[in-house]
Each structure stands twice: as structure tokens, then as C-alpha cells.
Amino acid sequence: MPDRTFLDWPFFEPRHRDLAAEADAWAARTVPALVDHHDVDGSCRRLVAALGEAGFLHYAAPEDGRFDVRALCLLRETFARHDGLADFAFAMQGLGTGALTLAGSPAQREAVLPGVRAGRRIAAFALTEPEAGSDVAQIALAAVPMPDGTVRLDGEKTWISNGGIADQYVVFARSGEAPGARGLSAYLVPADTPGLRIAERLDTIAPHPLARLLFEDCRVPAGNRIGEAGAGFKVAMATLDVFRATVGAAALGFARRALDAALQRAQNRRLFGAPLAAMQLTQTSLAEMATAIDTAALHVYRAAWTRDSGAPRITREAAMAKMVATEAAQEVIDRAVQLHGGEGVRSGSVPETLYREIRALRIYEGATEVQKLVIARQILA
Numbered sequence: 001m002p003d004r005t006f007l008d009w010p011f012f013e014p015r016h017r018d019l020a021a022e023a024d025a026w027a028a029r030t031v032p033a034l035v036d037h038h039d040v041d042g043s044c045r046r047l048v049a050a051l052g053e054a055g056f057l058h059y060a061a062p063e064d065g066r067f068d069v070r071a072l073c074l075l076r077e078t079f080a081r082h083d084g085l086a087d088f089a090f091a092m093q094g095l096g097t098g099a100l101t102l103a104g105s106p107a108q109r110e111a112v113l114p115g116v117r118a119g120r121r122i123a124a125f126a127l128t129e130p131e132a133g134s135d136v137a138q139i140a141l142a143a144v145p146m147p148d149g150t151v152r153l154d155g156e157k158t159w160i161s162n163g164g165i166a167d168q169y170v171v172f173a174r175s176g177e178a179p180g181a182r183g184l185s186a187y188l189v190p191a192d193t194p195g196l197r198i199a200e201r202l203d204t205i206a207p208h209p210l211a212r213l214l215f216e217d218c219r220v221p222a223g224n225r226i227g228e229a230g231a232g233f234k235v236a237m238a239t240l241d242v243f244r245a246t247v248g249a250a251a252l253g254f255a256r257r258a259l260d261a262a263l264q265r266a267q268n269r270r271l272f273g274a275p276l277a278a279m280q281l282t283q284t285s286l287a288e289m290a291t292a293i294d295t296a297a298l299h300v301y302r303a304a305w306t307r308d309s310g311a312p313r314i315t316r317e318a319a320m321a322k323m324v325a326t327e328a329a330q331e332v333i334d335r336a337v338q339l340h341g342g343e344g345v346r347s348g349s350v351p352e353t354l355y356r357e358i359r360a361l362r363i364y365e366g367a368t369e370v371q372k373l374v375i376a377r378q379i380l381a
């Protein structure tokens with residue numbers, strides 16, 4: 001049983017504690033039957049539909065446009081503890097519509113968000129390009145206004161989560177109002193728009209729907225622009241401010257599962273005539289794992305609470321939360337693998353699965369190195 005004492009911390013309100021319990025019971029009851037890791041597309045479609053039906057996607061795309069970041073983090077932590085794909089399916093509905101929630105017009109929100117909330121539409125966030133990953137200001141995908149009132153998109157996006165199964169993409173493109181970061185805009189692009197195609201599906205060590213997208217003379221109405229012209233960079237960063245804290249929460253879910261597995265192993269495995277847990281070396285390792293988890297949780301829920309308490313920006317707090325929690329989870333999971341010995345690297349074992357699943361979280365939505373840059377800029381400003 002994972003440690004639940006953190007729910008008594010003052011960051012939370014009673015509804016958060018209820019939500020965590022509800023999500024945990026739902027995931028235990030529902031997720032195993034929906035997930036087949038050899039069919040990630042089908043699994044994600046089933047998970048999104050079930051999450052919508054259960055009402056959890058209201059938190060990913062809130063009706064009133066105000067994220068409850070503590071709830072988002074608790075849900076990601078809980079789902080990640082049960083299954084990485086359950087967390088992924090939930091999180092992408094939010095990341096993929098965050099720009100609409102934060103900067104979309106009422107008409108845009110009304111057209112898209114109810115379907116996303118109900119789990120009938122799958123969302124995706126298309127920021128990264130082959131030559132613009134950490135350096136978002138280098139985005140090159142061109143958005144050119146046409147005389148017929150459309151905007152023509154030409155270029156490439158890569159590492160796009162839900163690529164291939166999404167019903168719509170929020171695409172960040174160079175609209176050219178100014179050089180660099182000030183010349184980007186965001187557009188809503190339905191997946192069936194002519195000129196948009198999946199160029200390649202990408203396989204990774206912890207597979208989930210992921211693709212490279214090509215835009216060739218792909219035209220959307222000018223009214224599909226989300227937010228002001230030239231404000232795309234800020235919309236992307238504001239979205240990431242919310243979701244980076246939640247990536248930390250997902251890492252926390254993985255780490256808690258690893259610690260639970262390690263505790264069981266340490267108590268049940270006998271070595272040199274005693275349980276593994278009797279050895280001081282094991283105790284040191286367990287103590288360090290538990291402390292790293294609490295440190296990560298403090299950062300994640302501090303960031304979430306700060307945003308929910310009305311802070312206009314949590315750039316520093318979110319960057320710290322993502323960096324601390326993902327790095328801590330990697331360390332905790334590695335220790336869990338070590339405590340499991342050979343079993344820890346057996347394909348399909350809990351530690352082996354977590355070891356693969358955690359790795360990408362230190363990279364996507366801003367690698368640890370980028371988070372350090374962001375934090376340093378904030379404290380130097």
C-alpha cells in the first residue's frame with residue numbers, strides 16, 4: 001500500500017483527498033482490462049473513452065477554464081502508479097487542449113472541449129520539430145495567410161504524442177510577426193485536414209502513440225488561430241508551466257510504485273539467513289528512496305498549490321518540480337531494480353517496466369538541462 005500521509009499536507013482540500021481515493025479505486029478496478037502494451041493505440045483509445053465516462057477528463061479540460069493543478073497532479077500521480085499508459089492518456093487530453101483552455105475563444109472551446117472531456121475526441125500538442133526541441137524559438141513550420149481567408153501550413157513536427165490517433169492537433173507555427181519567439185502562433189488543426197499526414201510512427205523503450213507529422217499545403221481557416229497573432233510562444237510556455245508540474249506528479253507515481261515493490265522485496269527476500277530488509281545497506285537505500293519521494297512530492301504540490309492559489313506564473317516552481325521529481329524517480333527506480341537483483345531486469349517485471357517508463361520524463365516537456373536554464377533565468381531576473 002503506497003504512503004498516503006502526504007494527503008494530509010496543508011496543500012490539499014478535502015475534495016482533493018476524496019478525488020485521490022476515487023481515482024485509485026477506479027484505476028484498480030478499470031485500468032488492467034483496458035491496457036494491452038502490445039496495442040498502444042487501442043489501449044489509449046479505450047483509456048480516453050473510459051476516463052471521459054468516469055468524469056476525470058473534466059480536470060484535463062475544465063469547463064470554467066481554470067485548472068485545478070493539485071487535482072491534475074493527484075490524478076497523474078495515481079494513474080501513473082497503476083499504469084504509464086493510463087497516465088499518458090489522461091495527461092495528453094490536457095496538454096493537447098491547454099492552449100485552448102488558456103487562450104482559446106469561447107467558440108473554439110465550445111467546439112472542441114466537450115468532446116475531449118467526454119473522451120470522444122483525442123487531443124495532441126504539436127510543438128517540437130526536428131530542428132526545434134529545447135529551443136522553441138527556432139520553430140520553422142510556416143503559417144502563411146492566404147487570400148481566401150485560410151492559413152497555409154507547411155513543415156514538420158516530430159515526437160508528437162498521440163500522433164496517429166489524435167482527432168486534432170494544437171500546432172505551433174511561424175506566423176512571422178517578428179523574429180524568434182515573438183513570431184509564433186498556435187493553430188487548431190483537425191487530424192483529417194487535407195495536407196496533414198503521419199510521415200512516420202515512432203517506437204520507444206516505453207511505447208505510446210508517437211509520430212512525425214508532415215504539413216504540405218495544409219489549410220485551416222484563419223479563425224483556427226488560438227490566441228493573438230505572435231503570442232504562440234507565450235501560449236506554449238504558459239501551457240507547459242501547468243503541465244510540467246504534472247509531469248513531476250507522474251514521475252512521483254512511478255517512484256511510489258517502485259518503493260512499494262522494493263519494500264515488499266526487502267521484507268520477503270531472505271539473504272544470509274535474514275530478510276534483505278535487516279541489512280543496513282538495504283535500509284540506507286530504502287531511506288534514501290523514501291526521502292527522495294517526499295522531496296519530489298513537496299516540490300510538485302508546492303508548484304500546484306501556488307498556481308491554484310492565484311499566482312499568474314509558476315515558471316520557477318514548475319521547472320523545479322519537474323526536474324526534482326523526474327530525477328528523483330529515476331534514482332528511486334534504479335535502486336528498486338538493484339534491490340530486485342535479476343528479477344529487476346526481467347522483461348515485464350514491475351521494476352523493469354518502471355525503468356523504461358521513467359526515462360522519457362527527464363526529456364520531454366523540457367529536459368532537465370532546460371529546467372535548469374529556466375530556473376536560473378527566473379532567479380537572475
Ligand code: COS
Pocket residue numbers: 127128133134135136137181182233234237238240241313315364365366367370373374
Ligand atoms: N509564461 C509566459 N511567458 C513566458 C514564459 C512563461 N512561462 N516563458 C517565457 N515567456 C515569455 C518571455 O517573458 C518573453 O516575453 P517578451 O518577448 O515579452 O519579453 C518571451 O516569452 C520569450 O521568452 P525567452 O526570451 O525566455 O525565450 P527563449 O527562446 O530564450 O526561451 C526556453 C528559452 C529554454 C525557456 C524555452 O525555449 C523552453 O522552455 N524550451 C523548452 C521547450 C520544451 O519544453 N520542449 C519540449 C517540447 S514539449 S514535449
